[in-house]
Amino acid sequence: MAFPIFALAYGFLTTFILTSLSRNRREARPDTPVLSLIGHGLMAASATGGCLALSAAAWASLAA
Secondary structure: OHHHHHHHHHHHHHHHHHHHHHHHHHOOOOOOHHHHHHHHHHHHHHHHHHHHHHHHHHHHHHHO
């Protein structure tokens, strides 16, 4: 039950942050430090999640 709620919140947050960052670039405005920090945090969380998913798949294929 918690995973779908987390995935939905992560999707909404990611959409909001990426839309805000691209709008700032389009309008040639500087990004706020908090927006950049959250964007980098989401990028790190996505990369970590991808690495964990790949390692779980590799571990499962070795165990089979």
